[in-house]
Amino acid sequence: MVSFENDYNTGAHPEVLRRLLETNLEPQTGYGADKWCASAAEKIRLACQSPEADVEFSAGGTQTNAVVISSLLRDWEGVIAVETGHVAAHEAGAIEYTGHKVLTLPQHEGKLAPSELEAFLTAFYADANREHMVWPGMVYLSHPTEFGTLYSKAELAAIRAICLRYGLKLYLDGARLACGLLCASAELTLPDLAELCDVFYIGGTKCGALCGEAVVFPRHGRPAHFTNTVKKRGALLAKGRLLGVQFDALFTDGLYFRIGKHESDMAEKLKALFKERGIPLWLDSPTNQQFVELEDGKIEKLKEKVAFSFWEKTDETHTVIRFVTGWSTTEEDLATLAAALDELK
Amino acid sequence: MVSFENDYNTGAHPEVLRRLLETNLEPQTGYGADKWCASAAEKIRLACQSPEADVEFSAGGTQTNAVVISSLLRDWEGVIAVETGHVAAHEAGAIEYTGHKVLTLPQHEGKLAPSELEAFLTAFYADANREHMVWPGMVYLSHPTEFGTLYSKAELAAIRAICLRYGLKLYLDGARLACGLLCASAELTLPDLAELCDVFYIGGTKCGALCGEAVVFPRHGRPAHFTNTVKKRGALLAKGRLLGVQFDALFTDGLYFRIGKHESDMAEKLKALFKERGIPLWLDSPTNQQFVELEDGKIEKLKEKVAFSFWEKTDETHTVIRFVTGWSTTEEDLATLAAALDELK
């Protein structure tokens, strides 16, 4: 069955696998001190135009979020996120497990409004009880968001300015960054992120790798004794090469960007395919997650031929469903979907 | 340069890689709910002759230890380990990070003495202050130990009996289990472990996988909501298939055992090679970690041609060094080492 269930339902991009095979027998030092981690880090620094960046690799997204947030927050601080932010909603309390609160603000198609961030901070610093409260120490953004939306450059700069004014760190979760960088309406580039964020991660798992995320700390921003911090949280892989080789492949000959472009192109075709059939998009996502609302009866029929995921019920007889394109999505997959949609009429 | 530095310095066994390639394009559900995790779990249940076992997969050893120990201990309990146990010495405080103490006992070539365990427990339960102390809730063993040594079946049964008497869980860390099962003097089998332990893990990272460990909870012993627990600790991989496919390969056609046999055979040849040259073994390890004591001058010379790891200084001019065989160790590697040793005379 053709699947648009998510962007992690197949393995790795063939070029990534090929590099794993080629390097398989090379003896390499463990725990991320191998030459491929070093090489990948250097290529990422170049792509970010950030020669002073520290680059580290981690196995998965929630792990990365927990390690980064807990190693950068101070004892009395929490992290601000919108209520649908991954760290707030779908990490099973991983941030709280590190002893820190997630301070939630409203979301707007998954995004944080700079004005609401500022209002929150103003109110906090005006509150006489703030020694009995969790101090805001960091802003967490996902880009693309959980709804596939993107921050404009002006929006991220506005958030950055607020963070600087209030002494907050700015962290961007780029689980689906490849597509976020390469879609038609993308404004933000890797160098922009390196300039505007204190730390961000370049997602691998959902962008063509078997597993792995690359954490970038611009301006030598890595916390002291970071290897120790990672180990203490159970997040240090013995064969760190697994992450190094993959990211080296992803950042060779623009593979990461090619994957992002592919995901984005497939998503545009997906959107067109819905529009042509008069199926309204639930929101206007510019990236590889697309949401449409359908009658429940049609959904039942459609899922016999196509895999997708349920998002939310909108009324008694309608549901929003999500379609995601990935590195392995093909024109044939789209054609199969088109045919299945045609059968719904 | 030929390397005996450790058993995680090359990639994965070719059969493991081949299976990753073959399954790469199959759409699979994420987070460990894929068919390969199910298939691997079933093969492991068969190998353990434990049809009621729950089997889960995790990315690395410290992560596995932290997840298993913290999910099984109750609030007031700690885990007993020997002072050289991995959880006590080399996990950067990962167990304490979960809020639980590691209670240490003396080690004997890396092993826990049943009599000392019993004496500790007797003293604990006789102590009037025990409500102000950490209660022993689990025994952690590594097998092979950090010194390459093995428990006999009688020893493990004795520890099990003590655990049952005092209501402790028994957990066995099998990071290097393949070799521990297949070396000449091995007594304990997978079915034995399933019978005697409450939980144990079958190491993949150091036994031919790119990453991954298989946690076995005999007798449906998996803690409730385990996926949630794993997620909360940042240890859930989106592409859980990566672990499932690898363990499915390792438990197809006896690959895991063949790897263990190979590591063991290579280790025996390694031992012979030292003995033939009059280089005494520091201790009599039956598995793939071998320790020899050499003069520092010779070590300096040797390391120009061979990679190994330092263990400890024994006096001003001597040091114990460690040689490890792995799935990728070859006869040629041994020959190169032999030649290098011959040059030391």
Add this chain to the structure above:
Amino acid sequence: MVSFENDYNTGAHPEVLRRLLETNLEPQTGYGADKWCASAAEKIRLACQSPEADVEFSAGGTQTNAVVISSLLRDWEGVIAVETGHVAAHEAGAIEYTGHKVLTLPQHEGKLAPSELEAFLTAFYADANREHMVWPGMVYLSHPTEFGTLYSKAELAAIRAICLRYGLKLYLDGARLACGLLCASAELTLPDLAELCDVFYIGGTKCGALCGEAVVFPRHGRPAHFTNTVKKRGALLAKGRLLGVQFDALFTDGLYFRIGKHESDMAEKLKALFKERGIPLWLDSPTNQQFVELEDGKIEKLKEKVAFSFWEKTDETHTVIRFVTGWSTTEEDLATLAAALDELK
């Protein structure tokens, strides 16, 4: 200066102090195993008509909340509270420090709406992603709430019924319970709380004690090894008698209820005093916290003679301020306040 700043700004009720003096030289076992803790527990069981209740003593409110919540939640669970609930807003992240999330719902004058609780739970159990989310394991209520309001018996019974249906524990924070039990519109009694809650605490600190809260676990509901749990969280006093003697005094000859009645009577007079002067109450609190909105200029003048606390700005020129009565509030205090208010005109 006369103070209505809060209900913990003076020491202990004279009868409490007298009992501390009388018992001062008696040798008593430490850590809560003394005869006064036992006696106080028995008197509390009687007052609750709950012979099977376990009663424990703790030094302060946040400590009690952290100990109770973290010892009753399971690994994968969080606690539900309204967004203004003390555990959500004013405990500096103490609950998250124990590794558990506070799941927030809207507040209605400080109260949780049963219908919103039910809707939240229904949505949670319908969510396919719930293994990636924090499970609701407990409901936290404060009674009186942070706004001085009270739950009716029907409301608490409705919440209890929902908790039973979904397997949640019900916990009630009674930091200001004395007044909450004795004010004119109070419906809920100690026996009601013992019947409807899984655990609640009877506040001492804000109800006439130097420090201390009494935690009641009806139906032998105390977690196993509770002394150990308390000790592990740094919350076990060596001279546990300090808490036992005080609660024994508070539950002798109805002192606790007399204090609650006094606080309530003083609050009613306080309300009358504002109403007589045409100063509107910001909300209708039936207990010892009263809120009024005043022009900022008047507030500046008033605070020269009377201590109170700031609550929140309502517009550019107005602010809500809070007045609290306590065990030590006198008719003279009220007369002084009345005179100061008269001068504002």
Add this chain to the structure above:
Amino acid sequence: MVSFENDYNTGAHPEVLRRLLETNLEPQTGYGADKWCASAAEKIRLACQSPEADVEFSAGGTQTNAVVISSLLRDWEGVIAVETGHVAAHEAGAIEYTGHKVLTLPQHEGKLAPSELEAFLTAFYADANREHMVWPGMVYLSHPTEFGTLYSKAELAAIRAICLRYGLKLYLDGARLACGLLCASAELTLPDLAELCDVFYIGGTKCGALCGEAVVFPRHGRPAHFTNTVKKRGALLAKGRLLGVQFDALFTDGLYFRIGKHESDMAEKLKALFKERGIPLWLDSPTNQQFVELEDGKIEKLKEKVAFSFWEKTDETHTVIRFVTGWSTTEEDLATLAAALDELK
């Protein structure tokens, strides 16, 4: 029955209680911002000859240890203590609950040997695996120790010098400091502690207070946002005055030192009383904890008339028991004990 069970089995010194009564009706700001906390802090600074010291108050010893240690250690660090140190042995894992390991070294009558500390640190910094280990970040000492013994000035200076050399903080637990400062062989003074330690606490609970310890951070060494840190750990008392008033009393007219002198004088008489009867002291403690070994039969008889505590069995028929003097120990208590001992012959 006369009791030598411990030094926290009676209430507070009468002068402490008198001050609580005198100040009872004064309105004071909560959470430690009252005038008595300020006054007590100032008196402690004077007694320590440390005008730049920050002084904070906490309710109990384990709480103080957990707050101080966890707020000063960095993420990757643990605290060094001897194996019988209170934080290592008798706090139910309170330090580990904050996510930090206690690194244990051997004890010598409860004391840490500077040479063993240095050897441990030398080995740690020579260990190539130290990024996989817990880094030593602090040394914890108790003074008097759990065996009643004291550090000499030279010993503490030697430990301080090692700490400076290796960048470790030095923390001294003075739960029984009053007696430790005033006994015959005492060398260390409060100004010495302020000079040599990074933080220490002056015990109140075991030295005449109802509860409370005063934490001294010389050289403005208090961690940032300490109130928040304390609140987050559930350790902030609403009526902070309870601690302020008591310590103000203890540091008025030398009361704290008078209590220490009394405990010490009583302990000397206690020792004499055993010696006169040929009962050997198990070790030579200079402070208020005294240990003697007796036949089990005699212990059974003695405990009918005198309360004391069991320490450890030494052989089948003998046990070490502990006698402790406190602020409330009288000459009559000693006479009663003497008579009871005479009856054992």
